[in-house]
Amino acid sequence: MTETTPVPPVEGPVEHSAHDDASTAADDVGRAASATEVAVPAAAPFGPPPPAVLVTGLTKRFGTRKGAVHALQDVELRVEPGEFVSLIGPSGCGKSTLMRLIADLEKPTSGSIEVFGKTVKQARADQDYGIAFQQAGLLPWRTVAANIALPLELHGVSRKERRERVSELAEMVGLTDFVKHHPDQLSGGMQQRVAIARSLAEQPRLLLMDEPFGALDEMTRERMQGELSRIARETGAAVVFVTHSIPEAVFLSDRVVVMSPRPGRITGIVETGIGADAARDEALRENPAFFAKVTEVREALHGVPVAEGGREAR
Amino acid sequence: MSQPSAQLAGWSAFLDRFGRVLAPVLVGAALLGVWQYLVSVVQVDDVLLPSPARIWEEWEANTGPIREAAGITGTNALAGLAFGSVLGVVLAGIAAAARWFEGMLASVVAALAVVPIVALAPVLNSMFGADSEFGRRAVAAIAAFVPVYINTVRGLRQTTPLHRDLMSTYASTRWQTFRTLTLPSAAPYVLTGVRVASSLAVISALVAEYFGGPRGGLGAFISTSAATSRYALAWAYVGAAIVLGLAAYVATVLLERLVQWRLPAGGS
Numbered sequence: 001m002t003e004t005t006p007v008p009p010v011e012g013p014v015e016h017s018a019h020d021d022a023s024t025a026a027d028d029v030g031r032a033a034s035a036t037e038v039a040v041p042a043a044a045p046f047g048p049p050p051p052a053v054l055v056t057g058l059t060k061r062f063g064t065r066k067g068a069v070h071a072l073q074d075v076e077l078r079v080e081p082g083e084f085v086s087l088i089g090p091s092g093c094g095k096s097t098l099m100r101l102i103a104d105l106e107k108p109t110s111g112s113i114e115v116f117g118k119t120v121k122q123a124r125a126d127q128d129y130g131i132a133f134q135q136a137g138l139l140p141w142r143t144v145a146a147n148i149a150l151p152l153e154l155h156g157v158s159r160k161e162r163r164e165r166v167s168e169l170a171e172m173v174g175l176t177d178f179v180k181h182h183p184d185q186l187s188g189g190m191q192q193r194v195a196i197a198r199s200l201a202e203q204p205r206l207l208l209m210d211e212p213f214g215a216l217d218e219m220t221r222e223r224m225q226g227e228l229s230r231i232a233r234e235t236g237a238a239v240v241f242v243t244h245s246i247p248e249a250v251f252l253s254d255r256v257v258v259m260s261p262r263p264g265r266i267t268g269i270v271e272t273g274i275g276a277d278a279a280r281d282e283a284l285r286e287n288p289a290f291f292a293k294v295t296e297v298r299e300a301l302h303g304v305p306v307a308e309g310g311r312e313a314r
Numbered sequence: 315m316s317q318p319s320a321q322l323a324g325w326s327a328f329l330d331r332f333g334r335v336l337a338p339v340l341v342g343a344a345l346l347g348v349w350q351y352l353v354s355v356v357q358v359d360d361v362l363l364p365s366p367a368r369i370w371e372e373w374e375a376n377t378g379p380i381r382e383a384a385g386i387t388g389t390n391a392l393a394g395l396a397f398g399s400v401l402g403v404v405l406a407g408i409a410a411a412a413r414w415f416e417g418m419l420a421s422v423v424a425a426l427a428v429v430p431i432v433a434l435a436p437v438l439n440s441m442f443g444a445d446s447e448f449g450r451r452a453v454a455a456i457a458a459f460v461p462v463y464i465n466t467v468r469g470l471r472q473t474t475p476l477h478r479d480l481m482s483t484y485a486s487t488r489w490q491t492f493r494t495l496t497l498p499s500a501a502p503y504v505l506t507g508v509r510v511a512s513s514l515a516v517i518s519a520l521v522a523e524y525f526g527g528p529r530g531g532l533g534a535f536i537s538t539s540a541a542t543s544r545y546a547l548a549w550a551y552v553g554a555a556i557v558l559g560l561a562a563y564v565a566t567v568l569l570e571r572l573v574q575w576r577l578p579a580g581g582s
Contacts, residue, residue, distance in 0.1 A: 100479075104483075105482060105483065124485050125485045127484070133480075135476055137474075137477055137480050139477070139498070141498050141576070151484050154486050
């Protein structure tokens with residue numbers, strides 16, 4: 001480590017309780033007020049802006065031939081505008097299901113989800129969120145430019161505007177020289193960048209990402225993480241990011257939501273305390289405070305309580 | 315590496331490139347040579363098997379009528395192919411949207427798939443009258459419909475759950491999803507169906523001419539030439555039929571390539 005590296009301010013003891021207690025929600029609101037000043041310049045005239053995502057009492061069961069699968073049980077989650085929240089947990093903990101519910105790709109069994117104060121159906125119709133999956137899911141017969149423009153095209157944006165927006169987005173993800181290529185001419189990382197550009201096409205205030213870097217090699221993955229956090233900062237969008245990787249979650253997020261399976265539920269929330277303005281670069285990955293947070297998330301995942309002194313000693 | 319192996323590699327590359335064109339041409343020429351040899355040296359009866367040279371003479375002498383006959387058969391085949399293909403794509407589109415419709419159509423399609431042209435042609439030809447080409451076109455259309463329909467139904471099922479989810483998150487309408495996702499995914503399958511159908515349409519249009527309808531067309535002339543013992547001329551018409559079938563096939567292969575180039579299917 002070099003001394004010139006800005007050490008991210010890591011807050012002291014971090015709330016790490018079951019999420020349905022009232023103090024957590026209060027903390028979130030307070031936290032949001034400080035973290036989103038930059039991201040949301042024009043606050044609503046009446047009261048604070050509605051949260052990007054508000055999940056209350058959410059339960060989801062899938063009926064299968066072998067009986068009901070309890071995918072999610074009593075999930076409570078609040079994501080503020082401009083906030084970066086990761087969902088992490090072992091397979092079957094329902095993190096992808098939670099994201100799909102927010103995206104209105106699944107219907108909840110009970111409970112409610114609001115996106116910017118609207119129903120998820122309305123939010124989907126209004127294109128309030130952009131989405132990216134583990135597979136890029138590009139249309140192979142379309143060029144990079146036409147893939148990025150797909151949502152705009154579907155929503156009747158004029159050709160001229162589309163061209164301008166595509167060139168902006170292509171530049172943002174560093175693919176300006178490849179807009180005329182077809183997906184099969186690109187590497188996996190480049191395809192994923194096209195998918196991210198596409199998810200940003202409608203300038204959404206919320207990005208939903210389901211393990212978007214899961215299929216990439218480690219080097220590409222780390223570079224993409226850096227780019228994503230830059231993009232999230234530039235656009236001021238809130239992000240709900242599903243991942244398997246603890247360092248990835250800590251590196252990117254303001255808060256890491258830890259989930260556990262059978263039934264899928266939230267077992268803890270770790271504030272990374274890195275701060276929205278802190279540089280997410282190579283130095284951060286080598287920062288002891290970063291390691292401490294990685295350990296904290298890992299322990300939360302394994303259900304071991306974090307010993308206050310023990311963490312400081314590391 | 316060593317000189318001989320490099321030379322060998324050069325040779326194999328050469329053979330690869332030219333062999334593909336050269337080999338079939340050589341085989342064709344050899345067959346014609348054997349044929350000519352059988353007739354002129356071994357003295358196989360000229361009536362039984364006219365020599366390639368005689369057939370060529372007839373071809374040259376009757377270029378006009380042959381071309382005209384090929385035009386009639388070709389037009390019938392093309393009209394049948396076009397109508398059958400459009401019908402196949404449209405019905406497949408409905409079948410993909412509504413399962414019950416597909417189930418309803420399944421038995422009809424199965425029946426059409428096995429119905430022999432020889433059975434259908436006389437019926438349709440007398441149905442639409444002796445001076446109408448319509449019966450022949452209908453036969454070609456029925457033959458073309460089946461592969462186009464079956465392939466298109468399969469093609470319309472090629473969308474992935476991921477792509478469907480994506481379209482759903484865009485709040486895309488059913489028609490938008492069909493136009494931007496389902497149809498382009500199906501395009502290669504449709505074209506494969508059309509390629510298979512093109513040969514079938516030509517064969518059907520030709521065979522239908524054996525069973526009534528107006529005078530004219532390659533099939534009609536093959537049968538009248540053979541009936542009047544002008545075997546060399548009959549063979550010349552057969553040659554024209556082969557050329558017509560190949561032309562239809564090559565045209566659809568080129569169309570397929572064009573679509574592949576416009577709508578590449580690789581990548582994610």
